[in-house]
Amino acid sequence: MIDFEIPAEAQEVRGRVRAFVQEVCIPAEKELERRPYKEVLGELRAKARAQGLWCPFIPKEHGGMGLWPLANALVQMELGESHLGALAMNTQGPDDATMLTLLTYGTDFQKEKFLKPLLNGEKRICYSMTEKAAGADATGMQTRAVRDGDHWVLNGEKWFSSGATAADIAMVMAKTNPDAPRHQQFSTFLVELPNPGYQIQRNVKTMNPESELGEMMGAGHAEIIIKDLVVPHENIVGGEGQGFNMGQHRLAYGRLRHGMHNIAMAQRALDMATKRVLERSTFGKPLAERQGVQWMLADCASELYIARLMLLHIAYKAEKGMDLRQENSIAKVYLANMVHKVVDTAIQLHGALGYSQDTPLARWYTSIRSQRLVDGPDEVHRWTVGRNLLKAYKEHGTTAPACGGDLI
Numbered sequence: 297m298i299d300f301e302i303p304a305e306a307q308e309v310r311g312r313v314r315a316f317v318q319e320v321c322i323p324a325e326k327e328l329e330r331r332p333y334k335e336v337l338g339e340l341r342a343k344a345r346a347q348g349l350w351c352p353f354i355p356k357e358h359g360g361m362g363l364w365p366l367a368n369a370l371v372q373m374e375l376g377e378s379h380l381g382a383l384a385m386n387t388q389g390p391d392d393a394t395m396l397t398l399l400t401y402g403t404d405f406q407k408e409k410f411l412k413p414l415l416n417g418e419k420r421i422c423y424s425m426t427e428k429a430a431g432a433d434a435t436g437m438q439t440r441a442v443r444d445g446d447h448w449v450l451n452g453e454k455w456f457s458s459g460a461t462a463a464d465i466a467m468v469m470a471k472t473n474p475d476a477p478r479h480q481q482f483s484t485f486l487v488e489l490p491n492p493g494y495q496i497q498r499n500v501k502t503m504n505p506e507s508e509l510g511e512m513m514g515a516g517h518a519e520i521i522i523k524d525l526v527v528p529h530e531n532i533v534g535g536e537g538q539g540f541n542m543g544q545h546r547l548a549y550g551r552l553r554h555g556m557h558n559i560a561m562a563q564r565a566l567d568m569a570t571k572r573v574l575e576r577s578t579f580g581k582p583l584a585e586r587q588g589v590q591w592m593l594a595d596c597a598s599e600l601y602i603a604r605l606m607l608l609h610i611a612y613k614a615e616k617g618m619d620l621r622q623e624n625s626i627a628k629v630y631l632a633n634m635v636h637k638v639v640d641t642a643i644q645l646h647g648a649l650g651y652s653q654d655t656p657l658a659r660w661y662t663s664i665r666s667q668r669l670v671d672g673p674d675e676v677h678r679w680t681v682g683r684n685l686l687k688a689y690k691e692h693g694t695t696a697p698a699c700g701g702d703l704i
């Protein structure tokens with residue numbers, strides 16, 4: 297029998313996080329219009345920590361809650377309902393995935409110097425891999441690192457480094473050995489900011505309306521020139537030539553976290569849409585009584601349901617230590633499109649109000665468009681998934697193992 301009962305301990309922590317998000321974070325969103333961001337966030341973080349809500353998946357010995365994958369997924373599915381939720385519990389991207397990388401691959405020195413302040417919420421970190429020259433195929437990146445005694449000297453450019461203007465540390469990928477096999481040419485460096493060699497040119501203007509507040513929260517995406525950037529050898533994470541492997545490790549959790557937050561956002565959007573159609577009448581009837589409207593809500597419910605099951609299955613596989621790369625790619629694409637569809641439907645049902653900035657829907661819509669690009673664009677994941685299907689068929693005479701078929 298497949299047991300869908302959520303363990304009591306996970307239910308308990310989810311309940312506490314839900315209450316924190318609904319009663320503390322969502323009301324605080326309005327506070328940001330009146331009071332400085334750092335003050336509001338400082339208060340939220342103090343409240344979160346006082347309740348033991350801090351760094352959910354980080355082991356307890358490092359000051360986190362030590363949640364295992366299922367409980368973490370449930371918690372993240374609550375946090376995404378407010379753009380202050382993850383920040384309040386110090387589990388926001390891109391920091392969270394990077395903390396995980398440092399925990400797994402960092403040396404004792406790196407953990408003490410770089411990881412500790414991240415875990416304490418004293419510092420923030422950004423990740424600089426993508427360049428104008430290369431994104432989806434990151435092996436095309438041009439930034440070069442050349443060894444000079446105990447140091448490396450980096451030269452090149454980066455762009456779309458999220459949160460760089462709010463960061464105190466950057467994780468920078470660069471080519472250290474052009475003669476090595478393709479995926480072993482790159483290493484990852486920890487760079488202290490501000491740094492004269494890591495020159496932030498601007499936050500790139502995107503379809504998401506920029507705001508000073510957003511930039512402070514780490515929502516900007518920076519273009520950077522790397523010029524004679526000197527980095528000590530001891531700041532290489534995970535060993536020379538391991539940058540690509542580690543990047544994939546880091547992105548894997550990031551993809552899932554985006555998906556978890558997408559579920560929360562979609563849930564909030566669907567609730568808003570449902571409330572709206574119950575309250576709004578047109579042509580003499582509440583919108584909620586129109587079958588066409590009910591179908592729109594039902595389609596969103598189906599997608600949300602599938603999305604939840606996907607994540608729970610992935611959490612199950614993670615807890616059992618099973619390979620979940622195929623499911624991760626499938627879910628990444630599905631969840632990014634799901635949230636897009638649900639938020640779009642909510643906007644539609646709100647009419648002009650949905651298009652306005654009087655609800656968060658318009659802001660969500662423009663920000664989540666990026667989900668189909670970040671952490672690997674849809675097409676690259678679908679390409680991988682398709683290749684795995686072909687491989688499974690050739691090996692087993694069925695594609696089932698590559699599309700969740702190990703369940704049956």
Ligand SMILES: Cc1cc2nc3c(=O)[nH]c(=O)nc-3n(C[C@H](O)[C@H](O)[C@H](O)COP(=O)(O)OP(=O)(O)OC[C@H]3O[C@@H](n4cnc5c(N)ncnc54)[C@H](O)[C@@H]3O)c2cc1C
Pocket residue numbers: 390422423424425426427428430431432433455456457458459517666669670671672673674675676679
């Ligand atoms: C909001 C946002 C935040 C980001 N944050 C970060 C960050 O913090 N750090 C960082 O390093 N990067 C970041 N990125 C960059 C992101 O990882 C890249 O945009 C992504 O990897 C795609 O690379 P690209 O933009 O160069 O697109 P390209 O590599 O030029 O690809 C363009 C399009 O081509 C198609 N395509 C590519 N390859 C294939 C294929 N094999 N088969 C079929 N179609 C294909 C896809 O549709 C793809 O969208 C961010 C991007 C965005 C939009």
